[in-house]
Amino acid sequence: MKILLLSIGTRGDMEPFLAVGDLLLGEGHEVGIVMPEQFRGLAEEVGLQFFSLSEKFLELLETSAGRGIMGQRGGKLRRIGQLFSLARHSMQLQKTLLIQQEEAINAFQPDHIFYHPKCLFGRLWGMLHPGRAAVLSPIPNWLHPVRQYPHIAFPQSWGQRFNRWTYGFSNGMTALMGARMLKPFRANYPALTLSRSAILQHMKQEERVLYLVSEVLFSQPDYWPPQAKVVGYLERPKTGQWTPSDALLEFLENHREEPILFVTFGSMVNADPVRTTEVIIAALQKLGVPAILNVAAGGLVRPDDPPPNTLWVDDIPYDWIFPRVFGVVHHGGSGTTHTTIKHGCASLVVPHIIDQFFWNQRCADLGVGPLGPPIKRLTEENLTALLGLLLGDSTFRANAQLLGRQMKEEGFQREALL
Template sequence: MRIVIMAVGGRGDVAPYTGLGLRLREAGHDVAIAAESAHEPLVRSAGLEFRVLPGNSQADLDTEDGKRWQESGTGVRALVSATRLFTQLMKDLCDGVRGAAEGADLLLLHHLTIYQGYAVGKAMGIPTMALELFPTGMAPTGDFPPAELSLPDLGRWANRNVDRLVGALTSPAVRFFADFQRELGLPGIGLSSMVRALHEEDWPILHGFSPEVVPRPRDWRPGIEVSGYWWPAVPQGWRPPAELVDFLDAGPPPVFVGFGSMAQGEGERLSEITAAALRRAGVRGIVQAGWAGMAVAGDDVFSVGDVPHEWLFPRTAAVVHHGGAGTTGAALRAGVPAIAAPLMADQPFWADRLVRLGVSPGSAGLRALDARRLGELITQAVTDPRFGDRARTLAERIRAEDGAGQVVKAVERLAR
């Protein structure tokens, strides 16, 4: 079977699908990953076929709308900024998804490609399935609001229905989608009607996180499942830099600090905060540059670029990160305490989840982050044994799961 996985966003939105792609290939399928051109090296380093989708997430976050989205972080202002930011991308993805789907026997769809992929699949006679990295409005539940909305608990009825309100508010921006469906030879229905159709046919949606972290809500309809994590592939032939190995061997486990694709242009501020926080806590540190361009100098600090989390995180005393789904999962898998500094989208959801799980002493919003608060959290994480004990226990359970294997089984069911 020729499978095309479609994923849009930063590195954390694409990397989990590389390991999943390898598992599907091991099961006998031909696998391609369609993503933004910036992720071609990531996909090809895993030995997988690459197909290009439109978009440049790093450049988008540097636009005025992107900056406003990051500055507003959560709430209605963030929703408005995100709508303006993503409307053009959604338009571009219509043709992009159609082109990337050529020759496919199955489409596996990440969040921002679901609507286009589902329509293209219907028109071309290709089965489709969603692979989500966090609980979205596509899978409403009374247990919590959709993670991408960054909202507090609203009560069961509102939690389950808030995405309908959001859909009503944003529907004028996506009217182009009806025209796209008509171009495909399909009825030109609105997105809300499409979502109803998806649910009525029990369209499959698999979530790539552990049920130990977010148990499957009881009010989810059939077809919506939690599979367990899908771990990124380690690039073929990767070896850790000798200088990094020497640093790790030269003293006690350091604290990792990295904020992924967040806070572009704030590298100097975040570097100063990180350096001061590490000094306050009296710990060594490994600082990842990320899109912010962080760099911290000192005998007790080592700066890195991209290093596989699977290799690095188990060698640390704690992980400080932005709360992205993939980094959250990697820290949990490593069995070390974690501290999230969330900014927007699903990040506050995961920050709260880490505290609820007992593996984190708390969180600090990235926009308001300061050295005193971060230093206090790091100190608690590395000195209070409860966080490490809970993290190790949870990691054992997570590592025993086979999320990718569950996707392989679901693909085989579709094939039959």
């Protein structure tokens, strides 16, 4: 079978699709993947046929507005202005991305498509080919209501009635924007009605959605419709040909009797990475705890004169390092959260955007770490206190280890894919 995967976003949005592609490829299917050009190497590493999307999507996140939103820079009015600026540029880019998605689909001629919720053309194709497409979502509170949590676009819950409203509002806006963006393609698909109401009806009643999250961390609500299903967490081996440096092995050996922390913000950037780095260093030094800090996409900055008890890395496979550390300070991306708990690490989440606020609350609810501050409110004082709590309360790591064992036994519901 010819299967095409479509995803847009940061690396956290790519990894679930790469994992599914790796699984399907191993079963003998012909698998293609449509992703931003920056991830070509990852797709080719897995062995998937690659179709490129514009680099400009990720480049938007590096703009002043992008960094401001992820770093929560300024007051509400300023952030609203940043959001409108980013949305304006994103709308212009979306036209290009839609054309590229259509071209990839026409070139590959798939039998089946799996697409990220942000890939509008995947939804169009699914409406045109009933039963041959499905959404893959790495986030549980995106399309179908979860009573105790709001839609990912809303960082705070104000009760079940408010939470339910957030899903209706967000899905309605998604359908409206979809109708507007897909309007230029209507002539190409005369059999389809691409109005807001038609798209919304498809989303609510027909669109099959597979949530790539662990039921250990999020149990499927019994009030969800039959076309929505939590199928478990799937990750591909990332260590591959990677080997640890002598400096990394020496650091782990020198601190083998101490609780080592790993600090990473993954693909997230922020408004002031220098200040963020200074805050984290100050808290670590005050507590005297050894830490490995991952510079990654630029959310942290490697100092010219690294302080003692710290090791700075640019990229490191989480499935290799997490079993070797006590706890992880991270941004709360879905993949990072799953991998952290799967390997029994205590967690302190410093959320930047969107679903990270959900995972921050979920980690606290599961008892694997204290509730962390958003990146905008991260200070030396609150980080020192929270790290002290993370290290001093043994129940956080014990809970993570228990949940991690359950996740390893859980498995992935492969039969739900096709």
